[in-house]
Amino acid sequence: DTAVSQTPKYLVTQMGNDKSIKCEQNLGHDTMYWYKQDSKKFLKIMFSYNNKELIINETVPNRFSPKSPDKAHLNLHINSLELGDSAVYFCASSQVAEQFFGPGTRLTVL
Amino acid sequence: GDSVTQMEGPVTLSEEAFLTINCTYTATGYPSLFWYVQYPGEGLQLLLKATKADDKGSNKGFEATYRKETTSFHLEKGSVQVSDSAVYFCALSEGKGGSEKLVFGKGTKLTVNP
Numbered sequence: 001d002t003a004v005s006q007t008p009k010y011l012v013t014q015m016g017n018d019k020s021i022k023c024e025q026n027l028g029h030d031t032m033y034w035y036k037q038d039s040k041k042f043l044k045i046m047f048s049y050n051n052k053e054l055i056i057n058e059t060v061p062n063r064f065s066p067k068s069p070d071k072a073h074l075n076l077h078i079n080s081l082e083l084g085d086s087a088v089y090f091c092a093s094s095q096v097a098e099q100f101f102g103p104g105t106r107l108t109v110l
Numbered sequence: 111g112d113s114v115t116q117m118e119g120p121v122t123l124s125e126e127a128f129l130t131i132n133c134t135y136t137a138t139g140y141p142s143l144f145w146y147v148q149y150p151g152e153g154l155q156l157l158l159k160a161t162k163a164d165d166k167g168s169n170k171g172f173e174a175t176y177r178k179e180t181t182s183f184h185l186e187k188g189s190v191q192v193s194d195s196a197v198y199f200c201a202l203s204e205g206k207g208g209s210e211k212l213v214f215g216k217g218t219k220l221t222v223n224p
Contacts, residue, residue, distance in 0.1 A: 004153075031210070033211070035212075040216070041148075041197055041216070041217040041219075042214070042216050042217070043154075043199065043212075043214040043217075044214070045211045045212065045213075048209070048210075048211060050209070055209045056205075056209060056211055058211075090153060090154065092154075092212075094210065096210075097142040097159075097161070097203040097210055098144075098156060098159060099156075099212055100156070101146075101153045101154040101155070102153055103152060103153040104152075104153045
């Protein structure tokens, strides 16, 4: 069974569109995260949620809106996509310090 | 805030060579330290971790020791294999109690040739 899953794996879209990425974890963890990996492989946290409550928001543009309908899910909605949003987005979950990552969603904005 | 600095890549080695990837950190407290590995086209996997000074993390022949005095967590392997080719990330955990986040180094790409 996959511990942290994301859909879709690849997402290609035009500038200005709105898109969503879904994440689910079956580990029973309380905390979930979104990270962005840029073209140089640099990883940076975007958001974290603990028991459906937003804990960390790392100065991410308002066009990015995470939503956590329950403890096992953390979705990422992006409005008005820009070229600079092209990246790989990773979802992760944790109970203590160790984090488990999903396979990533490669977003390409044309 | 806290930060992680790891050696720039890429690193290219022959099979069975010795590997060291340097990692140093800056932190106000005593964070947990991690090495994650990303194989081509895949997500990140935890390779090893250490939660306090002088702890040694080890897995799959890789080792790293938490050195408080030098604020370092260097990754080593005595004999690399082609299958070890990947990007390696050093990271620390900042924050507590549900507000933890990982702060990553910039990654080091390792290529092992047969």
